[in-house]
Amino acid sequence: TELSETLQSQDVFDLEYAADLNITNDGSEVYFIRHYMDIHSDKKLGNIWKVTQNGELTPVTTGKHQQYGMALSPDNKRLAYISSESGNPQIHMQWLETGATGQMTNLTTAPSRLTWSADGKYLAFQMFVPEKATPPVSLPGKPEGAEWAEPAIYIDDVYYRFDGGGYTKPGYTQIFLLSAQGGTPRQLTFDEFNNNGAMSWSQDGKQLYFSANRHQNFRLEPVNTDIYRYELASGEISAVTDRNGPDNQPSVSPDGRYLAYLGYDDRGTNYENTQVYVRDLSSGKTQSLTADLDRSVDSLHWDGSSRGLYIQYDDQGKTRVAYQPLKGKAKQLTDKLGGQSYGRPYTSSEFDVASDGTVTFTYSAPDRPADVGLHTGGKDIQLTHLNDDALGHKTLAKVEEFWFKSSADGRDIQGWIAYPPGFDKDKKYPMVLEIHGGPVTAYGPHFAAEIQLYAAAGYVVVYINPRGSSSYGEEFAQTIHLNYPSQDYDDLMSAVDTVIDKGFIDERELFVTGGSGGGVLSAWIVGHTDRFKAAVVAKPVINWYSFVLTSDFYPYFYKYWFAAKPWEDLEGYMQRSPISYVGNVTTPTMLLTGEADYRTPISESEQYYQALKLQGVETAMVRIPDAPHGIYKRPSNLMSKVEYILWWFEQYRDERPVKN
Numbered sequence: 001t002e003l004s005e006t007l008q009s010q011d012v013f014d015l016e017y018a019a020d021l022n023i024t025n026d027g028s029e030v031y032f033i034r035h036y037m038d039i040h041s042d043k044k045l046g047n048i049w050k051v052t053q054n055g056e057l058t059p060v061t062t063g064k065h066q067q068y069g070m071a072l073s074p075d076n077k078r079l080a081y082i083s084s085e086s087g088n089p090q091i092h093m094q095w096l097e098t099g100a101t102g103q104m105t106n107l108t109t110a111p112s113r114l115t116w117s118a119d120g121k122y123l124a125f126q127m128f129v130p131e132k133a134t135p136p137v138s139l140p141g142k143p144e145g146a147e148w149a150e151p152a153i154y155i156d157d158v159y160y161r162f163d164g165g166g167y168t169k170p171g172y173t174q175i176f177l178l179s180a181q182g183g184t185p186r187q188l189t190f191d192e193f194n195n196n197g198a199m200s201w202s203q204d205g206k207q208l209y210f211s212a213n214r215h216q217n218f219r220l221e222p223v224n225t226d227i228y229r230y231e232l233a234s235g236e237i238s239a240v241t242d243r244n245g246p247d248n249q250p251s252v253s254p255d256g257r258y259l260a261y262l263g264y265d266d267r268g269t270n271y272e273n274t275q276v277y278v279r280d281l282s283s284g285k286t287q288s289l290t291a292d293l294d295r296s297v298d299s300l301h302w303d304g305s306s307r308g309l310y311i312q313y314d315d316q317g318k319t320r321v322a323y324q325p326l327k328g329k330a331k332q333l334t335d336k337l338g339g340q341s342y343g344r345p346y347t348s349s350e351f352d353v354a355s356d357g358t359v360t361f362t363y364s365a366p367d368r369p370a371d372v373g374l375h376t377g378g379k380d381i382q383l384t385h386l387n388d389d390a391l392g393h394k395t396l397a398k399v400e401e402f403w404f405k406s407s408a409d410g411r412d413i414q415g416w417i418a419y420p421p422g423f424d425k426d427k428k429y430p431m432v433l434e435i436h437g438g439p440v441t442a443y444g445p446h447f448a449a450e451i452q453l454y455a456a457a458g459y460v461v462v463y464i465n466p467r468g469s470s471s472y473g474e475e476f477a478q479t480i481h482l483n484y485p486s487q488d489y490d491d492l493m494s495a496v497d498t499v500i501d502k503g504f505i506d507e508r509e510l511f512v513t514g515g516s517g518g519g520v521l522s523a524w525i526v527g528h529t530d531r532f533k534a535a536v537v538a539k540p541v542i543n544w545y546s547f548v549l550t551s552d553f554y555p556y557f558y559k560y561w562f563a564a565k566p567w568e569d570l571e572g573y574m575q576r577s578p579i580s581y582v583g584n585v586t587t588p589t590m591l592l593t594g595e596a597d598y599r600t601p602i603s604e605s606e607q608y609y610q611a612l613k614l615q616g617v618e619t620a621m622v623r624i625p626d627a628p629h630g631i632y633k634r635p636s637n638l639m640s641k642v643e644y645i646l647w648w649f650e651q652y653r654d655e656r657p658v659k660n
């Protein structure tokens with residue numbers, strides 16, 4: 001990469017970030033995957049590294065591979081992980097005292113969720129078991145050696161393609177058991193359900209708890225997972241929870257008395273707070289520990305004494321870890337988590353806890369992707385500086401929080417401004433409004449290559465969490481239930497007005513972009529105002545009717561985002577669809593979507609492109625071959641996205657910026 005003062009799009013190949021954090025019982029060392037971008041394969045790869053409390057870094061594995069799914073054994077002497085170094089994903093093990101490494105399996109499909117038994121003798125894992133596909137029709141008359149077209153594909157499952165995974169094959173995910181000494185894995189489950197949720201062993205190793213959706217109608221009840229108990233001796237499976245709503249992430253306490261898990265009662269809305277439940281395994285008595293916390297808990301880890309849990313949740317764009325005792329009030333530990341969503345500034349992070357309460361977490365800063373952090377003795381310490389070599393000599397955008405009132409109803413809304421390097425408040429700058437998707441997700445003060453690159457190109461970048469975002473509680477997220485888009489539009493316009501009022505924006509130079517739900521809102525914006533000079537609508541939903549009938553997760557979308565099926569409420573669907581307002585659009589608007597996006601299929605973008613053409617509005621369409629919804633996942637696709645967006649905006653600038 002060419003040396004430069006500001007971030008350039010090709011610098012995304014130099015980014016690294018930490019994931020899969022595993023802390024040793026005594027808190028002295030953290031094993032993690034050090035992800036890097038391989039410029040030849042244009043893919044994210046990663047090896048295992050170790051960092052000590054003093055920040056000393058050593059490699060544990062090496063090679064041009066993607067290693068992931070790491071699990072440190074309970075005695076901390078072995079590290080199990082998944083790697084494709086032999087050609088396809090297999091379970092590997094490293095004996096940490098000697099450095100000896102071995103491939104433990106020869107599986108035919110990819111393993112996942114490696115879970116140690118408490119005595120370290122077994123690993124439970126999951127794997128997809130394909131079923132034989134027998135097409136109902138086979139063509140007669142094909143002569144020996146003839147080269148006919150590929151056979152027709154017959155589909156009859158509800159879920160026939162998944163974004164990022166492609167077209168599905170028939171079969172189910174099953175649970176397996178592998179001796180920690182290696183050998184042949186034993187299949188534990190065989191039924192026609194996807195036994196694919198998190199797992200946790202009972203302390204005596206006689207039972208394995210797992211979450212799954214094992215309801216007969218599971219395909220059309222997509223969030224109704226429960227916790228199940230598998231008896232190793234008999235193979236019997238029994239339900240531990242049984243309510244309408246998700247129950248996930250079972251975790252048996254170190255003393256074996258309790259089962260903690262996450263879940264909520266499904267009330268059919270777009271959002272409910274996910275709570276932490278603890279069940280006394282002998283009495284069956286279950287209580288929520290976080291009924292009063294108006295936030296969604298994303299993950300949990302037991303305290304070594306079984307007296308409470310460390311919990312992670314998003315709060316006002318940041319991610320916190322708190323200690324929640326079984327009785328009493330939670331204690332806040334740190335709010336510095338984040339940094340794993342390096343394309344756009346979504347909250348995205350993880351943590352782990354040692355027996356002595358030392359917490360490791362992905363350390364977030366607006367100018368760096370995730371590092372390894374430690375919370376100990378009441379302090380946060382940044383243990384790694386994975387990107388100082390690539391970014392340390394660059395001037396990056398400073399990111400500043402601001403709050404403002406929405407013109408819709410005076411509601412307080414949070415946002416951030418990313419200032420271009422060398423910013424001078426006495427000058428006037430063009431503005432990019434960048435809008436997040438979800439819609440129930442949250443942006444925050446986290447590193448984002450896209451935001452940084454727009455700022456490096458000279459734009460003041462504004463991003464906010466409009467109503468409907470997560471991390472502000474249930475009421476805020478539910479304001480858009482059956483009501484999206486709506487006043488979130490006013491929130492966005494009020495953000496633009498607030499930043500203009502600060503005096504450093506050239507009001508004639510306003511640009512807007514956003515992806516997915518942010519694509520919905522940017523298309524909504526150009527249908528409702530002409531104040532923006534140009535727009536890029538990325539991977540949008542343009543027509544809710546067609547989206548619900550083409551998106552991969554359609555049994556969820558029609559049920560939780562609408563009051564009825566499309567044909568039962570045509571008016572409601574169309575009233576909320578950006579396509580209905582295309583007749584108002586005058587803003588030059590480019591579409592940008594991955595051709596393999598099965599979440600918001602490219603047919604949504606095509607509709608808008610063709611409609612804009614019919615309207616005579618300046619438009620263009622950028623199609624990213626093979627890219628799924630997560631366009632940023634291949635570094636060159638992230639580069640294409642940013643370069644095309646900047647190029648489109650530059651066509652409409654009065655004063656073209658000088659490229660450095």
Ligand SMILES: CC(=O)N[C@@H](C)C(=O)N[C@@H](C)C(=O)O
Pocket residue numbers: 436437438439441515516517518599600629630
């Ligand atoms: C739930 C979901 O997949 N929503 C998409 C329409 C979406 O908005 N995704 C966001 C998170 C994105 O930025 O891709």
